[in-house]
Amino acid sequence: MNEKSLLKLIFIVSMLIPDLAVANEQLNQSVNYRDQYQLMLDNLISKHIPGAVLLVETKHGKFIGSAGFKDLEKKQPMSTDVVMPNGSAGKKLTALLIALLADEGIVDLDAPISKYLDKELLSQIQYSYKMTLRHLLNHTSGIIEYNDIDEYAFFKAQYDQRDKVTTDMFPLGFAFNQPADFEPGKGHSYSNTGYALAGVILERVLKEHPSKAIRNRILEPLKMTSSYSKGVEKHQAELASGFFINDEDPFFPTPLNVWIDTKDIIGTTATSDAPLASDVNDMARLLRAIVRKNNVVSESVRTQMIGEEHLIESWGPRFYRASDLYYGLGIWVEEINGRKFYHHGGTEFGYFTQNIYIPEGDVSITAFANCGVNDKCEEAFQNFTFEVLDSFLKVNTGI
Numbered sequence: 001m002n003e004k005s006l007l008k009l010i011f012i013v014s015m016l017i018p019d020l021a022v023a024n025e026q027l028n029q030s031v032n033y034r035d036q037y038q039l040m041l042d043n044l045i046s047k048h049i050p051g052a053v054l055l056v057e058t059k060h061g062k063f064i065g066s067a068g069f070k071d072l073e074k075k076q077p078m079s080t081d082v083v084m085p086n087g088s089a090g091k092k093l094t095a096l097l098i099a100l101l102a103d104e105g106i107v108d109l110d111a112p113i114s115k116y117l118d119k120e121l122l123s124q125i126q127y128s129y130k131m132t133l134r135h136l137l138n139h140t141s142g143i144i145e146y147n148d149i150d151e152y153a154f155f156k157a158q159y160d161q162r163d164k165v166t167t168d169m170f171p172l173g174f175a176f177n178q179p180a181d182f183e184p185g186k187g188h189s190y191s192n193t194g195y196a197l198a199g200v201i202l203e204r205v206l207k208e209h210p211s212k213a214i215r216n217r218i219l220e221p222l223k224m225t226s227s228y229s230k231g232v233e234k235h236q237a238e239l240a241s242g243f244f245i246n247d248e249d250p251f252f253p254t255p256l257n258v259w260i261d262t263k264d265i266i267g268t269t270a271t272s273d274a275p276l277a278s279d280v281n282d283m284a285r286l287l288r289a290i291v292r293k294n295n296v297v298s299e300s301v302r303t304q305m306i307g308e309e310h311l312i313e314s315w316g317p318r319f320y321r322a323s324d325l326y327y328g329l330g331i332w333v334e335e336i337n338g339r340k341f342y343h344h345g346g347t348e349f350g351y352f353t354q355n356i357y358i359p360e361g362d363v364s365i366t367a368f369a370n371c372g373v374n375d376k377c378e379e380a381f382q383n384f385t386f387e388v389l390d391s392f393l394k395v396n397t398g399i
Contacts, residue, residue, distance in 0.1 A: 044369075051077075054066075071241050078370075083226055089354075097217060098133060099304045102133075113197070114129055126178075142186065165268045167231075171196045172196045188313065227276060243261060244372065245257065247374070260350070291359060305328050311326035314332065319343070339395075369381045
């Protein structure tokens with residue numbers, strides 16, 4: 001090698017060393033985060049949380065881990081590809097379908113719902129003549145929450161016919177002829193009933209259950225291969241067991257202090273307020289697609305769902321006490337110290353999902369637990385997801 005070539009080689013190596021150092025530092029940091037998240041997962045498991053899965057994905061890498069059991073009786077370890085019902089985290093799927101249809105002129109978000117429903121149904125819902133699809137999807141309709149009727153009347157009815165598929169008219173029936181919380185557009189109150197009513201509208205407009213349009217317009221284009229509309233679609237991935245323990249109410253339909261597998265109850269519920277069963281990868285993909293530019297969700301659809309002009313001030317499951325919280329269509333938008341992130345969790349009897357996206361750093365955080373509707377489960381799981389979120393935002397002001 002001549003002197004000129006040697007000098008050139010020395011120059012190239014000298015240029016590479018800083019890059020190698022940065023890459024090595026990032027690798028070490030990534031390994032440390034993997035260890036940290038797995039330890040957090042392991043520590044989450046308790047007598048109140050049988051199993052959990054966590055996905056953390058950024059532009060620099062991906063962590064996916066699991067802990068505990070997905071089947072208590074068989075002692076099967078939790079797996080990272082587990083498919084669970086996602087509860088209200090699936091509301092963004094219903095909202096996205098309606099926004100897509102609105103973009104095509106098939107429905108009108110701001111037209112009265114009387115355009116789509118018959119007088120007999122409308123007469124059983126107070127102020128229905130003033131309601132729009134947007135009111136239903138952003139929780140400003142004032143329609144009463146069906147879960148608040150009597151003491152768990154809906155779940156008790158669901159439990160009694162757990163071998164039958166229930167669609168949107170089933171929960172909607174509990175809200176018929178009940179007084180509204182307020183006139184449409186005059187307040188904000190989270191209501192699963194609004195999404196059930198939106199589902200009835202979808203079925204009448206599409207002349208079939210919305211699941212087919214969801215598959216053709218969303219799941220397949222986004223390559224959400226592990227996801228399906230529970231209750232009405234069959235899927236290769238068996239639905240994971242979910243576990244509920246009644247540790248408070250002797251009059252509840254399930255016995256005290258006994259773990260009940262709720263798979264056959266929740267798995268047959270095909271309603272638009274909780275339509276989806278998914279794995280953590282697909283759940284993260286859905287939220288990211290709504291927030292970040294891609295070939296499936298257009299800017300006009302994105303604007304309808306999370307554009308500032310369509311956000312409303314909200315109360316609800318904020319992560320930070322000092323944050324500003326807004327609701328779009330099926331998604332919460334939370335802002336703290338000038339940093340914005342998007343989320344929507346979901347609980348059902350036996351299941352808990354948290355689904356978060358931070359545009360800064362292209363960060364997806366999705367976590368599942370196979371417990372739900374139990375204070376001890378929910379508090380621990382919410383604290384866990386907050387810790388993961390704050391490992392990126394580093395606000396650390398508490399939940």
